[in-house]
Amino acid sequence: MTGSPEYRPMIGLEIHVALATRSKMFCGCSAEFGAPPNTNVCPVCLGLPGSLPAINARALELGIMCARAVGGQVQARMHFERKNYHYPDLPKGYQISQYAVPLAIGGEVVLDDVEDAERRVRIRRVHLEEDAGKSTHSAETGHTLLDFNRCGVPLAEIVTEPDMRSPGEARAFLEELRALLRVAGVSEVRMEAGELRCDVNFNLVRSAAGDGLEGTEISEVKNLNSFRSVQRALEYEVSRHREAIRGGEPLVHETRHWDEERGITYAARSKEEAHDYRYFPEPDLPPISVDPDLAQYLAAQVPELPRARRRRFRNEFDLGSYDARALVSEAELADFFEEAVAEGADPKDAANWILGEVRGHLNATGDSLADLPVTPRMLAALLSLVAAGEISGTMAKDVWSEAVETGRDPVSSVEESGLRQISDEETLDALVEEVIEENPDAAEEFTAGKEKALGFLVGQVMKKTRGQANPQLANERLRKALRNGSDHR
């Protein structure tokens, strides 16, 4: 190795996220995903002559909330522009987007817990635009099939500075961003519905003379639609660029595509990247002024963001960072947790229960918590019975499952079915005496030092009570009785 500094990855992302509106950006067509092909179309989104776009007010609001969620400065006055390019999936021959004055400028997303350090990813800008149609290429017939349902669906494009230093960090950023967007209510970010797509800019850099950087030419990998693809494509690029440096091969600044099956990126044909978008202000749409009151009102609609909430869960409830992260990543679990704690549940017990029983059930069934008839109060009451030793953990799980199925209050289930654990010493001592009398051999063995025999005797107590004895207490009382017994002998 020479004395020159090591190369490291430098990664920037452009993220397109579909905004959670009912209708499209500039027309009244439904923006819903999964409709039969070419059913949500109209003269505006098909670019038919004489049609005129009209701005969806909700898309603008969600864009502002998106910008606030990443800390961007919403511009008081903005306008739309035409980005000109000719593809069959874009019938107008241009995309309505923003360029000179975007919706918002600046911002940052802080990643905690990444490689045990805090990392900041600066946001360059957030702008609004419309999506293109969906094209499917058929290698068989040599044709392209077009579906214009998606054409005109509102998107926010979030552009980061090249602040990420590893493929894993890029992925962590995307996960954090998804949590932010969900919490802010900007988008459901359903990956399978293509609601988040990502372009990556990548090169390897090292410090050079002065404060400068030198590095390889930038590769742009387009249109990645899963976090895993982003990470894998970046890992592939890291090794491709490293190899080029080793081999002394020059790289060129180019657009590349990701081949999921082969796990490689490949260069786009040079002609298709010869873009010159010739942006100009959209003459069919008036400029937009964002009323400061509206911006403030919308900012207030953005709830506590994941990072702040995680920190609060750690500090206020003394949760570990894994539990805090797991709860906060699903807002409905975090809300349920907070309400259960407010109803008196022990935070640690509630977190364990929600991340175990509740999340397990939701994952297994695909239900959402809102579909279930259980309430935070039920959980708090159940957990306090467990904490007081009145019922065992196993019983708690049983009555909880019943509550999840039927909505029956778990505490009344316990009361009515007599499942309440036998935890008073007098009752247990009487049973313990019986068990010792009935099993003199086992009692003998234990007093002779065979610890295992105690387990058998505890089992006998449990059997007598049909599982309702508090096993820990039974264990204690048996030990005491046997010790006393041997003392008497």
Add this chain to the structure above:
Amino acid sequence: MRMSPEEVEAVADLARMNLDPGQLERMRSDLGEILESMKALDDADVADVKPLFNPAETDANVTRRDEVVESGIAEQFLASAPKREGDFVVVPRFVGDEEEKDA
């Protein structure tokens, strides 16, 4: 003010147009005339003029409510497509940013 043949070709490429040499020359002359007449704008004194992005500069935001309105033209649209396959419009293969997998 004449554009170079290369510039005209580049613009034609962006518009996905194939021009034969005769068309290219004619286009070059037409575009030259258009640019010539637009040069009049260079004479305007804009030193004190604020940038204007739209002739309809107004503070009254013109937006629409987020409501679904069915156009009712879906079937008509598909029927008028030069070529269709099921509910899809068929066009010659192009390589784009979209996935290049089979359906």
